Amino acid sequence: MLEIRNLHVAIEDGTKKILNGLNLTIRDGEVAAIMGPNGSGKSTLSYVIAGKEDYEVLEGEILLDGKNLLEMEPDERAAAGVFLAFQYPLEIPGVATMTFLKAALNAQRKGRGEDELTTPDFMRRVKAGAEKLGIPQDMLKRGLNVGFSGGEKKRMEILQMALLEPSIGILDETDSGLDIDALKIVSEGVNALRSAKRSFLVITHYQRLLSSKPMAMPTI
Amino acid sequence: MVAVKETVEQVKQLDVDQYKYGFTTDLEVDKAPKGLNEEIVRFISAKKGEPQWMLDWRLDAYRRWKTMDEPQWARVHYPKIDFNDSYYYAAPKKNAAPKTLDDVDPAILDTYKKLGIPLREQEILAGVQTSKVAVDAVFDSVSVVTTFKEELKKAGVIFCSISEAIKDHPELVKKYLGSVVPVTDNYYATLNCAVFTDGSFVYIPEGVRCPMELSTYFRINEKNTGQFERTLIIAEKGSYVSYLEGCTAPQRDENQLHAAVVELVALDDAEIKYSTVQNWYPGDADGKGGIYNFVTKRGDCRGANSKISWTQVETGSAITWKYPSCILRGDNSRGEFYSIAVSNGYQQVDSGTKMIHLGKNTTSRIISKGISAGKSQNTYRGQVSAHRKATNARNFTNCDSLLIGETCGAHTVPYLESKNASAVFEHEATTSKISEDQLFYCRQRGLSAEEATALIVNGFVKDVLQQLPMEFAVEAQKLISISLEGSVG
Numbered sequence: 001m002l003e004i005r006n007l008h009v010a011i012e013d014g015t016k017k018i019l020n021g022l023n024l025t026i027r028d029g030e031v032a033a034i035m036g037p038n039g040s041g042k043s044t045l046s047y048v049i050a051g052k053e054d055y056e057v058l059e060g061e062i063l064l065d066g067k068n069l070l071e072m073e074p075d076e077r078a079a080a081g082v083f084l085a086f087q088y089p090l091e092i093p094g095v096a097t098m099t100f101l102k103a104a105l106n107a108q109r110k111g112r113g114e115d116e117l118t119t120p121d122f123m124r125r126v127k128a129g130a131e132k133l134g135i136p137q138d139m140l141k142r143g144l145n146v147g148f149s150g151g152e153k154k155r156m157e158i159l160q161m162a163l164l165e166p167s168i169g170i171l172d173e174t175d176s177g178l179d180i181d182a183l184k185i186v187s188e189g190v191n192a193l194r195s196a197k198r199s200f201l202v203i204t205h206y207q208r209l210l211s212s213k214p215m216a217m218p219t220i
Numbered sequence: 221m222v223a224v225k226e227t228v229e230q231v232k233q234l235d236v237d238q239y240k241y242g243f244t245t246d247l248e249v250d251k252a253p254k255g256l257n258e259e260i261v262r263f264i265s266a267k268k269g270e271p272q273w274m275l276d277w278r279l280d281a282y283r284r285w286k287t288m289d290e291p292q293w294a295r296v297h298y299p300k301i302d303f304n305d306s307y308y309y310a311a312p313k314k315n316a317a318p319k320t321l322d323d324v325d326p327a328i329l330d331t332y333k334k335l336g337i338p339l340r341e342q343e344i345l346a347g348v349q350t351s352k353v354a355v356d357a358v359f360d361s362v363s364v365v366t367t368f369k370e371e372l373k374k375a376g377v378i379f380c381s382i383s384e385a386i387k388d389h390p391e392l393v394k395k396y397l398g399s400v401v402p403v404t405d406n407y408y409a410t411l412n413c414a415v416f417t418d419g420s421f422v423y424i425p426e427g428v429r430c431p432m433e434l435s436t437y438f439r440i441n442e443k444n445t446g447q448f449e450r451t452l453i454i455a456e457k458g459s460y461v462s463y464l465e466g467c468t469a470p471q472r473d474e475n476q477l478h479a480a481v482v483e484l485v486a487l488d489d490a491e492i493k494y495s496t497v498q499n500w501y502p503g504d505a506d507g508k509g510g511i512y513n514f515v516t517k518r519g520d521c522r523g524a525n526s527k528i529s530w531t532q533v534e535t536g537s538a539i540t541w542k543y544p545s546c547i548l549r550g551d552n553s554r555g556e557f558y559s560i561a562v563s564n565g566y567q568q569v570d571s572g573t574k575m576i577h578l579g580k581n582t583t584s585r586i587i588s589k590g591i592s593a594g595k596s597q598n599t600y601r602g603q604v605s606a607h608r609k610a611t612n613a614r615n616f617t618n619c620d621s622l623l624i625g626e627t628c629g630a631h632t633v634p635y636l637e638s639k640n641a642s643a644v645f646e647h648e649a650t651t652s653k654i655s656e657d658q659l660f661y662c663r664q665r666g667l668s669a670e671e672a673t674a675l676i677v678n679g680f681v682k683d684v685l686q687q688l689p690m691e692f693a694v695e696a697q698k699l700i701s702i703s704l705e706g707s708v709g
Contacts, residue, residue: 050664053656074663083664090661093652094679100665103675108666143679160665 002026002049002168002199007060009041009048014056018044021060026168031200033207042203043087046172049201050084051077064168079111081167085157085174092144097156100144101126105163129162133189151182158189169193170201175208183208245330251445252309258282261414264309268383268417271390281403281413288407294570295599295631296539298475298512306477307445308415356381356420356436358449366420368432375431377461378423382450385421392423396454400483400520400547408479408514408541412448416481419449424459424490433689435464440500440511446477453483455490457523462493464692467500467536475503475538479514488523488550493531495688496544497696500536502703507566507595510538517544518574521553521582529556530573531687533696535703538567543601545574548582548613555584558687560696562703563596563628572602572633577613577643586617589681592628593704599631606643613643622680623653624673624704674701 002025009019018041026032034042048055049062051074062069069077092100106116117125130140133155145153154174161169171190175183187208194200252263261282265275290301356366356379372379378389386393403413420436440447455461467478478500484492494517503510513536519528530544546555557573575584584604592598598621606613621630632649654676662672677700678685685693 050660052660073668074660075666075668078664078666086661086664090655090658092658092662092676092679094682095675096679099679100662100675103671104662104665104667107668107671111666164665 001028001063001065002201003061003063004049005061005063007045007048007062008058009044010056010058012054012056014058017058018055019048026199026201028167028199029194029196031194031202033202033204035204043172046084046170046201046203049077049168049170050074050082075107076111078164078166079108082170083161083164083166083168084170085154085161085172087172087174087176089145089153089157091146091148093146095144096141097144098126098140101140101160101163104160108164125163126159129159132162132192133159134185135159150177151179151186154178154182154186155189158186158193162189162193165198167197168199168201170203172203173205174202175204175206250309250311251307254307255304256306256308256415260308264415264417267309267311268386270383270386273390273394274386277398277403278414281410282415284404285407285410285414288410290407294541294601295597295633296541296568296570298539298568301475301477301512303411308448309417310445356434358418358420358436358438358447372431376425376428377430378421379434380421382416382419382421382452385452389421389423392454393421393452396452396483396485397450398483400485400518401481401516406516409481409516412450412479412481412516415446416448416450419451419480420453421451422453422461422463424453424455424461426456427458428456429459430461433462433464435466438465438467440468440476440478446479448478449480451480451482452485453492453494454485455487455492455526457487458489459487460491462495462689464495464497464689466497475510475512476501477512477514478537480516482515482517482544484519484528486519486521486523486526486528486550486553489525490523491527491529492519493529494519494544495692496530496532496534497692497699498532498534498536498540499699501538502536502565502567503538505565507538510567511536512539513537513542514539515542517542518547519545519555520547521550521555521579523553524550524579525552526550527554527556529558529687531558531684532560532571533684533688533699534559534561534569534571535699537569540567540569540571542571543573545576546584547576547578548584548610549578550582551579552581553579554582556687557584557586557588558684559588560591560681560684560700561589561598561600562591562593562700563598564592564594564703565596566594567596569597570599570601572600574603575605575615577604577606577610577615580609580611581613582610583614584616586615586619587683588617588619589684590619590621590630591624591677591680591700591704592621592630593624595627597629597631599633601633601635603635603637604645604647605635605637606640606645608639610640611642613638613640613645615643615645617645617647617649619647619649620680621649621651622677623651673704677701677704 004022004024007019007022010017064080102122135155252260261278265278366380401409424430486492500511500513521528528546534540548555555575561569561571563569573586588600590598590600600619604615619632623630630651634647636645659672
């Protein structure tokens with residue numbers, strides 16, 4: 001369960017306030033959607049939950065399953081179960097996608113005091129996940145997100161989420177910039193991850209991501 | 221990934237600006253008087269028991285050097301060096317002429333043990349290393365021991381100190397010494413000719429594939445002492461050798477001078493692979509102390525179809541001034557240069573290569589990766605030229621710089637010159653920065669800041685690390701992360 005209480009946030013120099021006393025509770029298995037115009041603070045909220053440094057929390061608290069996220073480093077929050085699907089996923093040249101996935105997964109397992117996954121186990125999971133999302137094997141050998149199309153990057157975010165099995169998945173405009181086929185694959189991927197234990201915070205301009213059958217685009 | 225994790229763990233155990241090899245060894249030493257003059261040159265030559273021709277060669281070089289000026293074109297800044305304030309010869313006293321390991325001062329053996337360099341052959345054989353490596357250990361001004369000599373001799377390979385080579389193989393030394401880097405080449409090379417004290421000599425006879433990796437391990441120990449080593453490697457027709465060199469020095473407040481010359485000669489169809497892991501003391505966090513590393517390294521692909529490949533991992537030294545180069549004289553010869561230069565703190569690196577295409581159908585490849593952090597400045601300087609007779613010369617250059625933080629600099633200075641219309645040169649360069657956003661992205665996925673940096677840096681240098689022999693690659697990867705310790709967060 002994610003609880004946000006009376007959250008006030010400014011950008012780091014403290015002059016411009018972006019969030020003014022936000023309250024939000026998302027119970028296990030629930031999906032919350034945040035919609036609103038550009039510049040209203042939607043992405044800010046996602047970054048503050050994940051722990052990006054450029055923001056100053058003036059007041060309030062964010063609890064995940066009772067744990068205070070604001071006291072944790074970004075990597076500790078990730079291990080605690082926070083996953084943010086970025087609106088613009090970053091490129092990491094020279095680091096093969098597969099290498100990155102394994103490093104991330106094992107770092108989180110280590111953070112939770114669990115054993116590392118064996119390589120065959122890991123490979124099986126990645127392969128299964130990639131297949132569902134229509135990600136070809138050779139893409140996993142390329143540098144993470146390097147030269148990927150917008151749609152491929154978004155699919156890669158969903159693959160990461162599937163592997164890391166977070167307790168809260170934050171989707172920051174994951175449905176923007178996708179064509180109708182990519183949108184279908186991504187929304188199926190997200191819907192497959194819905195469970196009684198996992199909650200979602202979806203930032204979007206549309207109502208289509210969580211319906212398995214996306215609306216047909218109007219022809220102009 | 222295993223190496224990345226090891227790296228991270230190793231980094232965690234270290235304090236900032238702690239240099240692992242900074243200890244000193246207490247020894248009785250035999251030193252030349254301080255300063256530099258003809259008497260010192262004679263002193264060094266006499267100490268080495270050199271023949272007259274060698275002394276004359278040195279004196280010529282010294283007189284020449286007196287008329288030369290220090291080069292100013294590199295992008296490095298340092299106070300004027302007082303060449304009279306250094307010692308030019310320092311040798312462990314008990315080490316007059318050790319015949320076997322048992323004659324070597326145990327304190328020296330201990331030093332190498334601490335550095336992780338096994339010198340006792342049985343230790344190497346009993347060790348976990350799967351491949352055998354023959355080692356020449358140079359301590360200050362002298363070579364203290366060379367291992368596996370007998371076994372190499374069976375294959376016809378000569379691997380010994382240059383001092384021994386001058387005495388035992390004068391015909392080879394006379395023929396090749398100074399034939400790649402002429403006595404008058406440049407200020408530091410000429411100085412080296414006058415006062416070089418030791419180094420390694422390798423001769424691979426025709427058609428022989430050297431049965432093991434050869435390596436030299438250089439250690440500067442004495443205070444105020446310059447190290448001037450000289451290495452000469454000759455690969456006869458159709459032979460092959462892979463040679464590694466490593467360097468460390470104690471932590472000292474003063475700057476110490478290191479001016480080496482390395483010459484490689486590859487005859488028809490021969491191949492030389494030369495790898496360096498340079499980890500001289502870089503100075504402390506405030507930029508105090510450290511080695512001034514002014515090195516001239518050049519290989520001559522003298523024969524047709526010959527190949528010389530340089531791989532370097534440069535993490536140490538306060539100043540690095542180094543351009544391992546290839547003269548592609550033989551038709552169809554090939555030169556390669558793979559480099560990782562890491563600078564942190566106040567280090568200054570001006571390094572690169574020269575590929576001089578003289579023969580027909582010669583090819584060269586340059587892959588340079590510069591990583592700057594802290595307040596360091598990192599310059600790639602490279603020259604590629606094609607002579608008018610170098611028909612179909614080909615070069616590919618890829619030069620990438622990675623910046624960590626806001627206060628460092630990366631510079632790329634390529635010189636390209638073609639006098640033959642059929643030559644094709646390609647130059648690619650990129651400059652990137654480990655951005656806060658990249659780090660945040662990695663951390664959001666569960667990696668710590670150090671793990672994320674190690675991952676990104678390893679990705680950046682991967683192409684070059686692959687060129688190093690296995691055991692060295694793992695070492696080098698660790699070294700790079702240690703050098704960048706404290707550069708994030």
